[in-house]
Amino acid sequence: MINIRNALQEDYDFIFKLSPDLAQVADFKWHSDATIQKMQDDYIYQMLNQKSIPHITLIAEQDGISLGFIHVCEHKDSISNEVCGTVPLLAVSSTAQGMGIGKQLMNAAQKWAKKQGYRLLHLEVFANNGKAQNFYQNLGFEAETLHMVKPL
Numbered sequence: 726m727i728n729i730r731n732a733l734q735e736d737y738d739f740i741f742k743l744s745p746d747l748a749q750v751a752d753f754k755w756h757s758d759a760t761i762q763k764m765q766d767d768y769i770y771q772m773l774n775q776k777s778i779p780h781i782t783l784i785a786e787q788d789g790i791s792l793g794f795i796h797v798c799e800h801k802d803s804i805s806n807e808v809c810g811t812v813p814l815l816a817v818s819s820t821a822q823g824m825g826i827g828k829q830l831m832n833a834a835q836k837w838a839k840k841q842g843y844r845l846l847h848l849e850v851f852a853n854n855g856k857a858q859n860f861y862q863n864l865g866f867e868a869e870t871l872h873m874v875k876p877l
Contacts (some may be wrong), residue, residue: 732782755876793817796814809845
């Protein structure tokens with residue numbers, strides 16, 4: 726049975742171990758792998774150390790073994806300016822993928838966001854990460870805007 730619980734300080738090593746998996750799916754020709762990895766590590770650090778806005782980090786585990794995590798926090802919708810929830814981080818270890826861990830973590834994030842009174846749940850996904858895009862679309866998420874870049 727999968728247990729979803731609040732992350733503790735001692736879970737941070739596990740969370741950072743998944744950082745390379747999150748970074749590698751970016752696959753941008755115009756940024757070095759080292760730059761993307763640094764961005765991902767810095768982003769995780771920033772999310773885990775948020776103080777000024779409501780947020781939660783959850784761990785999925787089975788028999789005391791961590792399998793994945795999600796971070797959800799408050800966000801301002803860029804269209805309506807209303808306060809909503811956002812999922813800036815979701816990762817499942819490669820050995821646990823396909824077990825429904827991501828879906829359980831997203832369900833927990835949605836419950837947290839509803840409890841906060843949010844009407845919307847936002848997320849971003851790397852454009853090259855088709856697997857994640859399909860996952861989120863299957864959960865009912867739809868694209869709202871597309872951020873594009875051209876190297877010069």
